[in-house]
Amino acid sequence: MRKILVIGSGKSTSYLLKYLLDKSDSENLYITIGDLNTDHAKKLIGNHERATVVPLDIFNETLRVKAIKKADIVISMLPARFHIEVAKDCVQLGKHLVTASYVSPEMQALDKDAKNKGIILMNEIGVDPGIDHMSAMQVLDKIRDNGGHPILFESFTGGLVAPESDTNLWNYKFTWNPRNVVTAGQGSAAKFLQEGTYKYIPYNRLFRRTEFLDIDGYGRFEVYANRDSLKYQSAYGLDTVKTLYRGTIRRVGFCRAWNIFVTLGMTDDSYTIDDSENMSYRDFVNAFLPYSPSDSVELKLRHQLKIDQDDIVWDKLVELDIFNPNKRVALKKATPAQILQKILMDSWTLAEDDKDMIVMYHKFGYELNGKKHQIDASMVVLGTDQTYTAMAKTVGLPVAMATLAILNGKITTPGVQIPISKEVYEPILEELKTFGIGFHEKEVPYLGYNPLNN
Numbered sequence: 001m002r003k004i005l006v007i008g009s010g011k012s013t014s015y016l017l018k019y020l021l022d023k024s025d026s027e028n029l030y031i032t033i034g035d036l037n038t039d040h041a042k043k044l045i046g047n048h049e050r051a052t053v054v055p056l057d058i059f060n061e062t063l064r065v066k067a068i069k070k071a072d073i074v075i076s077m078l079p080a081r082f083h084i085e086v087a088k089d090c091v092q093l094g095k096h097l098v099t100a101s102y103v104s105p106e107m108q109a110l111d112k113d114a115k116n117k118g119i120i121l122m123n124e125i126g127v128d129p130g131i132d133h134m135s136a137m138q139v140l141d142k143i144r145d146n147g148g149h150p151i152l153f154e155s156f157t158g159g160l161v162a163p164e165s166d167t168n169l170w171n172y173k174f175t176w177n178p179r180n181v182v183t184a185g186q187g188s189a190a191k192f193l194q195e196g197t198y199k200y201i202p203y204n205r206l207f208r209r210t211e212f213l214d215i216d217g218y219g220r221f222e223v224y225a226n227r228d229s230l231k232y233q234s235a236y237g238l239d240t241v242k243t244l245y246r247g248t249i250r251r252v253g254f255c256r257a258w259n260i261f262v263t264l265g266m267t268d269d270s271y272t273i274d275d276s277e278n279m280s281y282r283d284f285v286n287a288f289l290p291y292s293p294s295d296s297v298e299l300k301l302r303h304q305l306k307i308d309q310d311d312i313v314w315d316k317l318v319e320l321d322i323f324n325p326n327k328r329v330a331l332k333k334a335t336p337a338q339i340l341q342k343i344l345m346d347s348w349t350l351a352e353d354d355k356d357m358i359v360m361y362h363k364f365g366y367e368l369n370g371k372k373h374q375i376d377a378s379m380v381v382l383g384t385d386q387t388y389t390a391m392a393k394t395v396g397l398p399v400a401m402a403t404l405a406i407l408n409g410k411i412t413t414p415g416v417q418i419p420i421s422k423e424v425y426e427p428i429l430e431e432l433k434t435f436g437i438g439f440h441e442k443e444v445p446y447l448g449y450n451p452l453n454n
Contacts, residue, residue: 008077009041016396100126127394134425152365158249162355171251175356192229269337
């Protein structure tokens with residue numbers, strides 16, 4: 001019996017575990033799930049005879065090593081910062097590892113040792129990163145195989161709320177880590193390539209430099225730039241392209257309203273607010289506004305940011321109940337970003353019957369026989385319920401499929417990997433189609449780069 005150890009059993013593991021359990025008889029698998037909190041995993045596996053849940057503190061080196069030693073392959077679904085200790089153990093013990101997280105410098109440093117041991121450390125095999133890599137490389141390789149030369153690549157992804165659950169003015173609810181939403185874009189200027197010129201967008205302008213995007217059947221969206229669109233330029237073989245731009249998808253109007261929080265400083269996570277536990281939501285807003293003995297908080301905010309009373313942005317702010325003097329922050333020594341997150345969670349937490357949605361879009365521009373061509377590719381995945389979400393499906397299934405492919409000797413290249421080779425992406429993308437995860441591709445007239453026009 002081949003043993004798989006899954007470390008971590010958060011919201012993204014539902015489809016992962018279901019896939020492995022469904023394959024457990026035919027593939028002779030036994031799955032052990034280790035986590036500090038075992039309740040969620042126990043609900044997911046039920047009384048399945050080929051799975052067990054064990055308490056596991058990954059900071060307990062003895063228990064961690066013992067659990068890894070028993071496995072044939074390890075899946076880490078921990079927060080990204082915790083992968084490295086698991087990875088070091090896997091290299092030391094000669095065990096393959098699969099994660100959905102970005103390759104950290106510490107993970108990359110294990111590449112030589114992993115290759116020497118013949119061990120695969122597969123990373124970035126979720127949705128974004130993951131499905132974005134695989135789907136992009138499949139089309140880029142097809143273009144090159146047909147004699148084409150890529151000149152433009154754009155790629156956008158968003159974790160959103162499904163249309164039937166879109167019930168607020170922001171057209172948004174938290175479908176993933178709220179903290180990542182609140183702090184998105186901070187730390188460095190967004191960098192991308194436009195018609196051969198490097199472009200930079202500082203954080204204070206990030207949400208006012210957006211681009212429109214239309215997805216067949218789902219309407220119009222907007223996109224803001226990721227921090228570093230050039231991160232995968234060489235890995236994708238795009239060193240000679242004129243335009244390279246990656247971004248995050250939201251519904252139209254979100255970014256203009258979100259920019260209010262950025263302008264006020266409410267997304268700052270670098271300092272704490274004194275006496276924050278005794279503040280009301282109204283006090284929090286007022287802390288960022290000038291003093292006035294006569295004007296209300298609402299009036300000061302409108303004047304400060306030049307928001308008309310009939311502007312939809314104002315309605316969005318009111319909908320969040322941020323001017324309520326009776327709602328308490330109740331967080332000690334909290335940063336502005338932490339307080340804003342708490343306020344937003346009141347309004348943007350998914351209801352029990354809400355469904356989420358993943359939207360991904362790629363644009364490929366290329367030259368062939370002296371002419372310019374364009375391929376648009378889009379993917380939309382809807383969640384089923386709060387357990388089997390679109391996010392869990394698009395993260396967990398690629399992880400599970402890669403794990404089984406490694407076990408079966410179909411993925412063999414050792415070292416620190418991301419899924420950009422044909423041996424990885426071809427079988428996984430084909431199998432994902434059977435789960436309703438696929439791209440609609442169409443040839444369209446070449447339009448070149450669409451300027452950030454919103």
